[in-house]
Amino acid sequence: MTGSIKESADDRLFTILNYIILFIFTITILYPLIYIVSASFSSSTAVISGKVWLYPIEPTLAGYEAVFKHRLIMSSFLNSVFYTVVGTTINVLFTLIAAYPLSRKDFMPRNAVMALFVFTMMFSGGLIPSYLVVKELGMIDTRWSLIIPGALGVMNMIIARTYFQTTIPEELLEASQMDGCSDFTFVRKIVLPLSGPIIAVISLFYAVGHWNQYFNALLYLKHQELYPIQLVLRDILVQNEVDASMITDLADQAAKDGLRELLKFSLIVVSTLPVLIIYPFIQRHFVKGMMIGSLKG
Numbered sequence: 001m002t003g004s005i006k007e008s009a010d011d012r013l014f015t016i017l018n019y020i021i022l023f024i025f026t027i028t029i030l031y032p033l034i035y036i037v038s039a040s041f042s043s044s045t046a047v048i049s050g051k052v053w054l055y056p057i058e059p060t061l062a063g064y065e066a067v068f069k070h071r072l073i074m075s076s077f078l079n080s081v082f083y084t085v086v087g088t089t090i091n092v093l094f095t096l097i098a099a100y101p102l103s104r105k106d107f108m109p110r111n112a113v114m115a116l117f118v119f120t121m122m123f124s125g126g127l128i129p130s131y132l133v134v135k136e137l138g139m140i141d142t143r144w145s146l147i148i149p150g151a152l153g154v155m156n157m158i159i160a161r162t163y164f165q166t167t168i169p170e171e172l173l174e175a176s177q178m179d180g181c182s183d184f185t186f187v188r189k190i191v192l193p194l195s196g197p198i199i200a201v202i203s204l205f206y207a208v209g210h211w212n213q214y215f216n217a218l219l220y221l222k223h224q225e226l227y228p229i230q231l232v233l234r235d236i237l238v239q240n241e242v243d244a245s246m247i248t249d250l251a252d253q254a255a256k257d258g259l260r261e262l263l264k265f266s267l268i269v270v271s272t273l274p275v276l277i278i279y280p281f282i283q284r285h286f287v288k289g290m291m292i293g294s295l296k297g
Contacts, residue, residue: 040064040265047261063266070263076229077270079143083228084210087147091206092199094152095160100187102157103164104173121154127219134220145220146213146228153209156202163198164191208275229271 038056039047046057067073098117102110124130130149139145168191176186192199214230221227 036265036268040262040269042262044262047265063262064270066263067266067270070232072224072227072232073229073267073270075225076227076232079226080211080228080230080271081274082143083146083213084207086143087150087210088203088206090147090151091153091156092203095157095202096192096195096199098152099157099160100164100191103161103168105170117154117157131219140220141222141226142220143226146210146216149216150209153202153206156205160195160198160202163195167194167198204279207278211271211275233267233271 034054035052038054039052040063041056041059041061042052043058043060044062046052051057101107102114102117104110125133134140134145134149137148139148172190173186176190181189211228212230214228214234217226217228217231218234221231
């Protein structure tokens with residue numbers, strides 16, 4: 001049978017309403033981002049007076065100059081890069097090491113081990129026991145206090161395990177074993193090359209978590225030289241802290257308040273930009289990895 005199906009009036013109305021709702025949601029999401037970027041490029045007086053709505057008013061780079069003059073910005077930015085790169089590498093490594101054996105049907109205690117993992121998702125010792133564990137391990141005020149305690153995310157491990165179960169056929173494993181292939185060789189030459197989508201997905205989850213973390217840093221770090229950028233951002237946004245060296249040449253409190261407001265928006269852009277840059281490179285793997293890895297195994 002040829003020809004197109006004629007769309008009814010109700011279908012057209014439904015489509016129009018969908019477009020309207022999606023447009024409203026898009027504007028609701030995009031406008032705050034546009035406002036923050038516009039405010040970061042506007043003058044402090046325009047920001048304080050509320051003149052900025054959609055585009056920069058009295059364009060200036062003073063906010064970004066202030067960001068990079070702050071004594072903690074560069075060190076905290078590099079610290080966040082370290083926490084994100086090293087932490088994500090350890091996270092992905094531990095997740096794959098745990099997920100692949102649990103996806104194998106010939107691993108006899110896999111149900112018992114999986115039950116232990118799931119137990120940790122539902123019950124935890126709490127904040128104080130976690131702090132005491134980190135303290136007894138000698139990791140207080142060290143970089144490892146932000147990496148080791150969260151080295152494995154159970155939910156991500158379950159997603160990766162399900163991906164292995166649904167993507168790596170048992171016949172492939174049996175054929176490789178008949179050819180004398182060891183488990184390590186099978187993982188290195190077959191499993192990992194076929195697991196690009198799920199590795200991209202869990203890497204993104206872990207990386208965003210490391211980049212945005214500040215609470216553990218607030219608990220475990222004492223020296224400002226180890227602070228991640230989000231903790232510095234918190235100090236500026238919540239505690240309204242501005243380095244005194246940045247305002248020595250400003251005349252009055254109003255100028256100080258204007259610099260503080262401008263610094264907030266500029267720092268939000270600087271701290272968000274790396275994640276926005278990375279995401280497009282793994283977006284093509286994201287949907288496939290999530291859809292396959294989320295199937296019930």
